[in-house]
Amino acid sequence: MTVSKTASDAARLPRPLRREPVDPAGDDGMLQLGELSGLLGYSLKRAQLKVFEDFLRCVAPLQLTPAQFSVLLLLDKNPGRNQTEIANTLGILRPNFVAMLDALESRDLCARMRSANDRRSHILVLTERGRAVLARAKKLVANKHEARLIEVLGPANHAALLEMLAKLAQEF
Amino acid sequence: MTVSKTASDAARLPRPLRREPVDPAGDDGMLQLGELSGLLGYSLKRAQLKVFEDFLRCVAPLQLTPAQFSVLLLLDKNPGRNQTEIANTLGILRPNFVAMLDALESRDLCARMRSANDRRSHILVLTERGRAVLARAKKLVANKHEARLIEVLGPANHAALLEMLAKLAQEF
DNA sequence: GACATTTGATATATTCGATAACAATTATCA
DNA sequence: TGATAATTGTTATCGAATATATCAAATGTC
Numbered sequence: 173m174t175v176s177k178t179a180s181d182a183a184r185l186p187r188p189l190r191r192e193p194v195d196p197a198g199d200d201g202m203l204q205l206g207e208l209s210g211l212l213g214y215s216l217k218r219a220q221l222k223v224f225e226d227f228l229r230c231v232a233p234l235q236l237t238p239a240q241f242s243v244l245l246l247l248d249k250n251p252g253r254n255q256t257e258i259a260n261t262l263g264i265l266r267p268n269f270v271a272m273l274d275a276l277e278s279r280d281l282c283a284r285m286r287s288a289n290d291r292r293s294h295i296l297v298l299t300e301r302g303r304a305v306l307a308r309a310k311k312l313v314a315n316k317h318e319a320r321l322i323e324v325l326g327p328a329n330h331a332a333l334l335e336m337l338a339k340l341a342q343e344f
Numbered sequence: 345m346t347v348s349k350t351a352s353d354a355a356r357l358p359r360p361l362r363r364e365p366v367d368p369a370g371d372d373g374m375l376q377l378g379e380l381s382g383l384l385g386y387s388l389k390r391a392q393l394k395v396f397e398d399f400l401r402c403v404a405p406l407q408l409t410p411a412q413f414s415v416l417l418l419l420d421k422n423p424g425r426n427q428t429e430i431a432n433t434l435g436i437l438r439p440n441f442v443a444m445l446d447a448l449e450s451r452d453l454c455a456r457m458r459s460a461n462d463r464r465s466h467i468l469v470l471t472e473r474g475r476a477v478l479a480r481a482k483k484l485v486a487n488k489h490e491a492r493l494i495e496v497l498g499p500a501n502h503a504a505l506l507e508m509l510a511k512l513a514q515e516f
Numbered sequence: 517g518a519c520a521t522t523t524g525a526t527a528t529a530t531t532c533g534a535t536a537a538c539a540a541t542t543a544t545c546a
Numbered sequence: 547t548g549a550t551a552a553t554t555g556t557t558a559t560c561g562a563a564t565a566t567a568t569c570a571a572a573t574g575t576c
Contacts, residue, residue, distance in 0.1 A: 191564075193435035203433045206421035207482070212493050212502070213395040213410055215509035218435075220388040222516040227385050238385055249378035256554065261375045263365035263390075268533065270556060292541045292554040310379070321384050324515055329508055330384070336497055336505050337387035343496055344394040363533075411563095428523065440564065442525060456524095464523040464572045
C-alpha cells in the first residue's frame with residue numbers, strides 16, 4: 173500500500189513556499205515581535221521565503237524551481253560532470269538528486285550519458301531544449317526577479333547584501 | 345501500518361539542517377558556480393542554513409530549535425494570546441502549531457489555559473521553567489550566536505544586513 | 517432559534533533532507 | 547593476478563516542515 177507516484181513522472185510543479193505571517197487585528201492590534209526582529213536568522217528566513225516566492229512567480233512560465241534552475245545553470249557552466257559532482261556542488265545528497273534529474277530528464281531538459289572511461293558514472297548534459305529553457309530563464313531572472321530586488325534595495329545595497337551573504341555562507 | 349510516534353511525545357531534538365556543499369577535487373578542481381553566486385536567493389538560502397546551524401550549536405544545551413525559541417520569545421512578549429494569534433504571527437499554520445505546542449508543553453516550557461471568556465481558545469502562558477529556559481536561551485543567543493555574527497560581519501554591516509532583510513521581508 | 521464562523525484538533529498529502537543498503541564498476545595492493 | 551576496498555547511481559525508507567480538508571465544541575449573527 174501507500175502506492176506513490178514514481179518520482180520519474182512527477183512534473184514537479186512548484187507550490188506555495190510558506191504561509192505569510194499575519195498581522196492579527198486582535199484586541200489591541202498587532203503582536204509584538206520583540207527581540208525576534210533583531211534575530212538575524214529569523215529575518216534571513218523570512219527574506220529567503222519572500223525571494224524564493226518571487227523567483228517562482230517570475231519563472232512560472234518555464235515551470236522551474238530555484239533548485240532546478242541552479243542545476244541547469246551548473247550543467248551549462250560545467251560540461252562533462254557526473255551526478256555526484258553536480259549534486260555535491262549544490263549541497264544535494266546523491267540519493268535525492270536522482271529524482272530531481274528524473275524530473276528534468278523527463279522534460280527533456282537534460283540527459284544522462286554513460287561515460288566511456290568510467291561506466292559507473294553518468295555524464296550530465298543539457299539538451300537543446302535545456303539550453304533554450306535556461307536562456308529564457310536567465311532572462312526572466314535577470315529582468316524580472318533580480319531587477320525587482322535591485323529596485324527595492326538599491327544597486328549599492330544589493331551588491332553589499334550579496335557580499336555579506338557570501339561571507340556568511342563561507343566563513344561561518 | 346505506518347505507525348508513527350504521536351507528535352505529542354516527540355521531544356523534538358534538532359538534527360542537521362542541510363548537507364554542506366562540497367568542493368569536489370575532481371579532474372581540475374572546483375566546479376564553476378557561474379551566475380549562481382550572483383543569485384540573491386541562492387546566497388540567502390546558503391547563508392540562512394549556516395546561521396540556523398550555528399543557532400542550533402549555540403543553543404544546543406537547551407535543546408531549542410529556532411522555531412521553538414521564537415515561540416517562547418513571542419509568548420513572553422505577548423501574554424494572554426491564544427494559539428491562533430501566536431501561530432499567525434509566526435507564519436505557522438494552526439494545524440502544525442498543535443504538535444509544536446505539544447512538544448513545548450510536554451517539556452513544561454509553556455501551558456495551555458482555557459480562556460474564561462471564550463471556552464474554545466487556549467490562552468498560552470510560559471511556565472516558570474519556560475521563563476528560565478528562555479532567559480538562558482536569550483543569553484546564549486546574544487553572547488554566542490549573534491556575537492559571532494557581529495564579529496564576522498562587523499557591527500555596522502550586521503545592522504545594515506538586518507535592515508535590508510527586514511525591508512525584503514516587508515516590501516517584497 | 518437557525519445558521520455561519522471561529523478555535524483547537526486530527527488525518528493526511530507533499531516536499532525536502534537524511535541514512536542504509538545494494539549491484540555494478542573501478543581502484544588498491546598483498 | 548586476485549582478493550578486497552571504494553565509488554557511482556539507485557532504491558527504500560525515515561523524519562521534519564508545510565499544506566489542505568474536515569470535525570466537534572463554542573461562539574457570533576440575524
